[in-house]
Amino acid sequence: MRCRITRARLVAAWTWNANDDLCGICRLPFDGTCNACKTPGDDCPLALGECRHAFHLHCILKWLSSETSRNHCPLCRQEWQFQQR
Amino acid sequence: MQSSQELPETSRSLPDAWETAVHHLQEALLERRHPTQHSTVERQQLKDALRWLVSTSQRASVPFCRYAVLFLKEFVREQVWEALLEPVLGCTHSTCAPWNDSRKRLTGTADCDTPTSFDPAATRACIAEAAELLEQALQVMDVVAERLDPSRRLYWRGALSVDAQAVILQQVTQTAMRRLVRSMFVWALQDAEEQVVTGNSDELGHVPSQYDSLRAQQRHLRSEGDCAQAVPLLLADLERQLAVLGLLDQWRDLVVVQIYESIEERAYRLARDELHEGVLDDLLAWVQKLLQPWVAVMPLDPPDAEISMREGVQSTSGSAFERKVGYFTHETLLHARLSQLFDLIVEYPASKAPLLDIRRCLESTDALQETTQSLCSQLERRLLHPGASTSDILHHFVNTIQSLLLVDPHGYLLARATTLVRQYLRRQCPEAMTRLVELFTSPEYAELFALNGQQQQQQQQIDHCPGPRFHAYTHLEDASSDDTDDSRSETDADPASSDGMFSVSGLETRGQIAHRFAQHDILHILMGVCGGRERFIAEFQFYLARKLTTVMDYEFELLVRNLEVLKVRLGETSLNDADIMLKDISDSRRFMNFIRQEKHMELDSKQQTELVFISYLYWPLLCPEAGTHFGPPERTQSLLAPNLTGSEYFATLKSYAHHLNADLEQFIRLCQESFARQRAPRVLHWIPVAGVCDLELEFADGRHVEFTNVPLLNAMLLELFAEQPRWSRNALRQKLFLLEPGGDATPDAASSLPPYDALLQGALRFWSRHGILRLVDEGDFYEIVEHGGTEPNTREWQASPIDATQIDPIADALSAVPGPATEKIQDKDDNTEEVIGNYILGMLANFESLTLERMHQMLTMFCTDPPFRGTLGDVAACLNRLLDAGCVRYERGLYARTG
Ligand SMILES: [Zn+2]
Ligand SMILES: [Zn+2]
Ligand SMILES: [Zn+2]
16 A cells, blocks of 8 residues: 655644743743733743743733832842843 | 192093003103103104194193193204104195205205305295295294193294294204305405406415315306305395394304304415415405405494404404404414414525514414414424434524514514523533534525624614513523523513513514514524533634644635624624634744745645644644544543643643654654744644644555545554554554553553553544454454455545545544443443444444434434433444444445445
């Protein structure tokens, strides 16, 4: 018998390549969205700090804009710097 | 009132024979025996005694006379004319012969129901004769009374004449009445035919052959003159004669009865087999013609309290009689139409006109309760039974909704039907929601569910004007959003609460609003009966996932349209997940276009391979085996969106990893690299088991077989057989799932491992069903069937590729996981499965091939001793065993016997 695949569709799942599964601020998965968003992926991206902590971009921006943050990472309290890629 | 002292003195001149008779009479009087208690002989004696009394001018005493009259009256009832007249006149009397002749003509006309011999002149003569007859009868009474008791002649005459009148009324007048009303009928029919001649209607085509004689009669009438003139003349005669006879009151009742009977017959005849045209107008016009001559002679009735006519329903200009007849006409046609209600529903929308007949009849009568009962019993008898598939039920229910809204815009009938169907589906059809989504997404129904902006606007307006009228709809809405609250829904649909509907003024406008509202809400109603809005949305997502991952060619635009319709209906937010699923697809497509350009050279040979990457948290659970699902999600292992996130999920994916051929391996790698570069810091993980492909197979005997929509795992399995024609189950397991030889997991770890055996068994069964693989060496080895061209069917196969999604998804899903469904049947009875197996083989011997669902239906219907109560899963399990045993084969959704 000869067997030939003429057409195929493979399925894959995308995920953010981060150290953690959940956002440290909203505790929701990175592969979903922050509280404010509806569409996952590039519309609600991941933000990595120099301290290697990751958050939803929208979550960390909201945090940084608050008075209490004093521009610190909410997890390690180091000064927050967006990681440069 | 009589005592022994008053006993009659018997004359000495009595002949000896009469002594006994009179003696009997005296005894009877003493014993107060009822005349009917006499024996035949005694009666004869009594008759003779009477005759003797009359002929000898004997005077009898009062009690005797009284008794004799009582006796006579009994005979009047029993043997009318004989009893009344023979004792007095005897058959030899000279006036008797002609009298008897006319009597026979009048009373002996048993053919009065079939007016073949109808003749206005003859009828008139008969009536005259009847009057004469009665007059004669009364004279006879006089004679009798005179002889019996001259002083109270009038009294006796009266006593006897009442009975005589009853007889005449019953036998003569009624005959004449029937004839007269028939003549109306003939006349109205004639009129109808004249319309046929001028118009194009095939009215007479509906007249059954039994009316041929009527038509002949009617031609006869036409030659004689105008029936419309003849009838009033007849009526006038009759009126006069009956007035003389003192029967004026009764004859009117008789006329009414006759008219009603004619209307009834006409209504049923018009409605019979007429499922597409309305007949109410025809019937009303016909009744109008029928009534015209009568109305002229019928006096206006006093206000009748018995039938309270609804205000404004019938024109108030008519007499009470006309209104009564109008009510009756509507009611009768309603009954005729109700008997065919379900047929009309099936015929919808061709049956709109007859349904409107029902609506008008309902508006003119008081029969909503009766209609509801009729509807419910027909739905139960014709729709909600094991012989009807769930798809059929839903299909017909769509028609039912539309039909009932036409019949009853207030929605009361619909609310009742909805409750009934919902209860049945919940009890009997767990897969109802799956079928509903199929129905919703099928192009056939696209138009029905599609909303244009204008309609939507209307709906919003209606949403903002709640009122008591929406009672029934609130109920439907509730049911769709919350189907657990059954008790409340039931009370809402309580008949009593809706009785007031008609009494509210201005109901038409409100009804129209409700109608518009509900018309747009067919989907909501359907969702309600199948388990609610949330379940519908979940099921729709299942459907999308199934289409997108298990079918090579699907119409993406159609899916998008379906989603848009749902967004309008159910709100954007509730369909967010489905929205993201479709976004994933278009995103993937864009990415594939990009990658094809970028990697043109490397991917050249794989133009037909594509990758779909999903936002896994938004996709529903799917069963990996056949890419399908059945039953609650927890029963199936899923790779698309389990209850895991991130690293745990991807670890699970890894454990499911299976063999991929070199081309596909390379393809995946390329995609992953490209994606990681383009979408960093996002990466892709392959989801094993979930892919799908098309296959071309070539066999040693020259057969060329094409498959479409084959699960990727199954294709990879078959490729192994291309390398090596025979495999042991164990070797396949290791090779396919990339397991270490002998490295079987410890029992502890086994629970978290994927069900390799079940997955492998599913793939093997897939190919053996299609006759590509077969079991050898007592089940341990599988080998490829290189020479399988003995069956003529294989030739047909080549016309189009075999669609693997046509594999019985239910049977497949159930077979993959040996769950409660397969064990249950053995618990019940050891023999049951064997019995069912035999039944199945028996059915397949009679029918060439059957679907799983059909076989389940047939078992439920015909397997009665003991009654079959198995689920679809039980039958599927049984079929799978028969498949494995080689007794049954499976092709394109159908099971058939082998050999
Ligand atoms: Zn967050
Ligand atoms: Zn966001
Ligand atoms: Zn940090």
